[in-house]
Amino acid sequence: MSDRFAGRVACVTGAAGGLGRATAAMLAREGARLILFDRDAEGLAETAALCPGAVTVAGDAASAADVARAAATARAELGPVELLAVAAGIVGPARIAIDVEEADFDRVFAVNVKGSWLAAKYFIPHMREIGRGAVVLFSSTAGLVGSPRLSVYSASKGAVTLLTRSLARNHAAENIRVNCVCPGTIDTAMAYASISQAGDAAAQAEAEAFQKAQHPMNRFGTADEVAAAVAYLLSDAAGFTTGVALPVDGGRVA
Numbered sequence: 001m002s003d004r005f006a007g008r009v010a011c012v013t014g015a016a017g018g019l020g021r022a023t024a025a026m027l028a029r030e031g032a033r034l035i036l037f038d039r040d041a042e043g044l045a046e047t048a049a050l051c052p053g054a055v056t057v058a059g060d061a062a063s064a065a066d067v068a069r070a071a072a073t074a075r076a077e078l079g080p081v082e083l084l085a086v087a088a089g090i091v092g093p094a095r096i097a098i099d100v101e102e103a104d105f106d107r108v109f110a111v112n113v114k115g116s117w118l119a120a121k122y123f124i125p126h127m128r129e130i131g132r133g134a135v136v137l138f139s140s141t142a143g144l145v146g147s148p149r150l151s152v153y154s155a156s157k158g159a160v161t162l163l164t165r166s167l168a169r170n171h172a173a174e175n176i177r178v179n180c181v182c183p184g185t186i187d188t189a190m191a192y193a194s195i196s197q198a199g200d201a202a203a204q205a206e207a208e209a210f211q212k213a214q215h216p217m218n219r220f221g222t223a224d225e226v227a228a229a230v231a232y233l234l235s236d237a238a239g240f241t242t243g244v245a246l247p248v249d250g251g252r253v254a
């Protein structure tokens with residue numbers, strides 16, 4: 001096992017769920033000391049069991065007060081955060097854009113876009129203090145090309161992709177790198193939440209087969225395959241890499 005994150009303090013948001021949990025567990029296995037943030041306190045406790053010494057904070061990624069509390073807790077319990085992975089996100093309604101309700105639009109943007117911005121806003125100052133850092137935001141292949149079904153989600157992830165690039169340019173000279181991953185469909189609760197909106201069992205099976213066929217590898221990715229890409233972008237091996245939107249998608253946008 002590598003110890004490439006030995007002694008480093010890392011925060012993972014969305015840590016109670018699929019990709020956040022896999023990322024947190026991988027960073028912990030490789031030596032990181034973790035602060036885990038999510039709105040789901042029970043799921044956080046399960047992830048903490050995989051990450052010895054982890055500190056958990058339950059809260060809403062779209063709330064400035066909650067994210068600020070997470071940053072303050074990290075500082076008090078573990079010290080300034082050097083590595084940040086922002087996995088908290090929601091998929092929203094599977095509808096064409098003009099059929100989406102205003103409240104759903106606002107919530108998808110609040111969690112996915114404002115949440116990514118708040119995490120950067122409250123944790124990058126820690127990195128400035130220690131003179132180095134790395135951030136990975138979670139975009140999507142739907143943040144690179146339009147999605148007919150997940151239209152508002154796609155718009156929100158497009159915003160995350162360009163937030164990544166702006167942040168990368170803002171902080172490059174401060175030795176703080178900012179990249180994002182753009183997963184295709186990954187075998188987590190979120191993927192099935194979207195498929196379950198397709199209708200009855202037959203319609204869902206058809207949606208699943210259709211989704212798989214969108215990926216030239218003709219399968220969904222695994223959470224560990226995404227976590228490995230996040231870990232690479234957070235690691236010193238990616239020392240000259242910033243502002244990148246890295247597809248992890250079995251060739252979907254190739």
Ligand SMILES: NC(=O)c1ccc[n+]([C@@H]2O[C@H](COP(=O)([O-])OP(=O)(O)OC[C@H]3O[C@@H](n4cnc5c(N)ncnc54)[C@H](O)[C@@H]3O)[C@@H](O)[C@H]2O)c1
Nearest residue numbers: 014016017018019039060061088089140183185186188190
């Ligand atoms: N699974 C996929 O196919 C896929 C594909 C592309 C991108 N992504 C992105 O990867 C990230 C992780 O997705 P996942 O598949 O692990 O999803 P998931 O639903 O399994 O997990 C998401 C986690 O985020 C948390 N969360 C959601 N809203 C929150 C909020 N307001 N405050 C705090 N926590 C909140 C949930 O409680 C959950 O633990 C998301 O940003 C998602 O958009 C996922």
